[in-house]
Structure formats: C-alpha cells, structure tokens
Amino acid sequence: MFDDIRPHLVELRKRLGLSVLSVFIAFIIAFIFHNGILTWITAPLNNALTEVGRIVESQDKAEWKMQTEENNITVVKSAPSDIADKLEDRLKEAAKIADTKLSLILEEASQAAKELSQSLKILDQNLSQLKTHNEFEGKITTHQVGGAFFVALKVSFFAGLIGAMPFILYQLWLFIAPGLYSNEKKMVIPFVAGGSIMFFIGVIFAYYVVTPFGFQFLITFGSFLYTPFINIEDYVGFFTKIMLGFGLAFELPVFAYFLALLGLVTDRTLKDFFKYAVVIIFVLAALLTPPDILTQLLMAAPLIILYGLSILIVRAVNPDTSVDEEDEEEEETEEETK
Numbered sequence: 001m002f003d004d005i006r007p008h009l010v011e012l013r014k015r016l017g018l019s020v021l022s023v024f025i026a027f028i029i030a031f032i033f034h035n036g037i038l039t040w041i042t043a044p045l046n047n048a049l050t051e052v053g054r055i056v057e058s059q060d061k062a063e064w065k066m067q068t069e070e071n072n073i074t075v076v077k078s079a080p081s082d083i084a085d086k087l088e089d090r091l092k093e094a095a096k097i098a099d100t101k102l103s104l105i106l107e108e109a110s111q112a113a114k115e116l117s118q119s120l121k122i123l124d125q126n127l128s129q130l131k132t133h134n135e136f137e138g139k140i141t142t143h144q145v146g147g148a149f150f151v152a153l154k155v156s157f158f159a160g161l162i163g164a165m166p167f168i169l170y171q172l173w174l175f176i177a178p179g180l181y182s183n184e185k186k187m188v189i190p191f192v193a194g195g196s197i198m199f200f201i202g203v204i205f206a207y208y209v210v211t212p213f214g215f216q217f218l219i220t221f222g223s224f225l226y227t228p229f230i231n232i233e234d235y236v237g238f239f240t241k242i243m244l245g246f247g248l249a250f251e252l253p254v255f256a257y258f259l260a261l262l263g264l265v266t267d268r269t270l271k272d273f274f275k276y277a278v279v280i281i282f283v284l285a286a287l288l289t290p291p292d293i294l295t296q297l298l299m300a301a302p303l304i305i306l307y308g309l310s311i312l313i314v315r316a317v318n319p320d321t322s323v324d325e326e327d328e329e330e331e332e333t334e335e336e337t338k
Contacts, residue, residue, distance in 0.1 A: 011178075015171040022167040027160030034152040037159050041239055042140060044207065045230060048215035049139075052228075140230045151232050158240045162203065162247075166196040187261065195254045202250030203243050205302065211242065214295035249284070249303055256310035260318035268320035270311045277307055 030037060142148060169192045177185050219228050259265045270277075285299040 011175060015175045019164070019168045019171045022164040022171075023157075023160050025160075026163040027156050030159035030163065031152065031156040034156050034159075037155050038151065041155055041158075041236065042232075044211040044215055044239075045140065045235060047212065048219050049228070049230075051216055052219045139228075140232050140235065142232050144233065147233055151236055154233075154236045154240070158236075158243070161244075162199075165199055165247075166192055169195045191254065191258065194257075195251060198250045198254055199247040202246040202248070205250070206242050206246035206299075210246065210295055210298045211239070213298065214242075217294055245284075246299065249299065250306065252303065252306045253310045253313055257313050257317060260314040263318055265314055266318050266320040267311050267315035268322070270307070270314055274307070274311075278304060281307070 142151070144150070170188070173188050173191050177188065256265065256270070281303045282296065282300050285296040285303070
C-alpha cells in the first residue's frame, strides 16, 4: 500500500518545495522594501490613533464646559501676562501725575511689572506646550532589543506569502491535475487567477473596511482612562492574522467551484448545509477577528454572501439532478398507469 502512495508523496514534496522556494524568494525581495511595507501595515493603526485622539480631546472639552456651567465657575478671560501689561500701563500713568519722588518709585514699579509681564508670557508658552504634550497621544512602541529587526522579518514574510500566492495555487493545481480529466485540466487558469483575485479582494476588504472600524473601536474603548502604547510585535501578528483570515475566507467560491467540478458537492448539498454553515461562519469570524461584534459582522456578512454565490456557481457547474430524475420517474409511472 505504501508503494502505491509513494509517487503521490514524492509529487507532494516537490510541490511543497517549490512553494516554499517561491515564498523565500518573495521574502528576500520584500525585505528590501520592508520600510514601505511596514508603513502600509501601520497606516490603519496610526489613522485610528489620530481619530481617537480627536474624539478624546473633543470629549474632554465638552465635559470641562459642562462642569463649569454646572458649578457656575467664573473663568477669567484675560491671561496673567495681559494683567501685568495693564498694571504696567496704569503705573506709567500714575508716574506722570505724581511728584518727583513718587514718580521714581512708580517708574521702578512699572519696570518691574514689565519684567513680570515678559516672564508670564514665557510661562504661558511653556504651559501651552506642556498641555499639548500631555494630551492624548497614542504611540507604537517596541519592548525588545531586536524588536524592529524581527518585525521587519515578519512583515517581509507576510508580504512574500501574499506575493507568492498565485504560484502556490498553481503548484496546488499541478498536484491535483493528474487525477482530473483532460477537459478539467484546462481549468488551471481560472483556478489560479480566480483564487489569486479572491484572495487579494479579501485582503483589500479587510484593510480598507474592517481594520479602520475595528481598530478605532478597540482603541476608543477605555481610551478616556488609558493612553494606548501599542506593541508593534503584537500588532503585526494581529494584523497578519486578520489579513490572511479574510484572504482565505474569500476563497470560498473558488473551492466550491473546484469541489463541484470534481462532483463532490451539488447545489442541493450547499443549500441543505446552509444553516450549519452560518454557525460555522460566525465561529470562524469570532476566531479570526478582534473580539468585538462589529468586526465579526464585517467578516460574517461577506462570507454569507459568498456562500450564496457559491451555491449559484455550483448550480452552474454540478446541479443536483435528483429532483429531475424523480419527476421523470413520476411521469413514467403516470404513463404506465394510464
């Protein structure tokens, strides 16, 4: 029995070896441009931090205004430096109308008020800078000595895996092709092209639709109490998990087409399995997305739509003929009865 499956194992090892080699070559190319790739990966997080900062700042201003109105606090509109300037002007006017001795004293007091005004202006500037520095300012950090290097390796591998995906799908097809008929082997281009396109669509959907909502929700939650310092190592792993999860999930119509081509599923099979598929989809969405209901729905909803599309594809490729056969049998029975 082992001799029968040995050629298949040799073929599988060959296809896996070529796939790994393609990923390694793409990894080397991606490592050269890892700074640009890392900038692209961290862009959703930076945008979320900026947006949450605006929300927190506007919320703080609204709460401060509400508290001052409730407590009937009278706020002094003039800055301390402006008060010192007014004091200086009044002292100069008093010096003009006073006698000589008092005039000298008032001039000295005016000079002191002028110096005080300058000091207060510098203090106001320092306080404004300190206030700006103390406002909400989330940051992306690293807690490891070689954190930046390992992050570069991770993002390069991620980019290499995505870049090599068409070649990996091609190797998968070559491994399966010997068991297909000649007319089925001609579907290599639709399989590779369709699989690659659907994978990239899943990644793009996750990047431009899911991550902005998901990251903003997660960072906003608790941001009024804590300032987020995001560990870049954890973020890259989290980001790649979401991207790969959505990319693989969007392959559903392609795999359904392939299974229908082999005659393993029909449209009736998918319809009967639909209620179970919905449960499985939501479980996968919970495992592959951040722990919030919004992101889970953003993944589950497209998957349910893709499942419906898969039913239509399978109906076109391998429709269920059992119903037609039953109708024919009933017609034959009626004719015999007559």
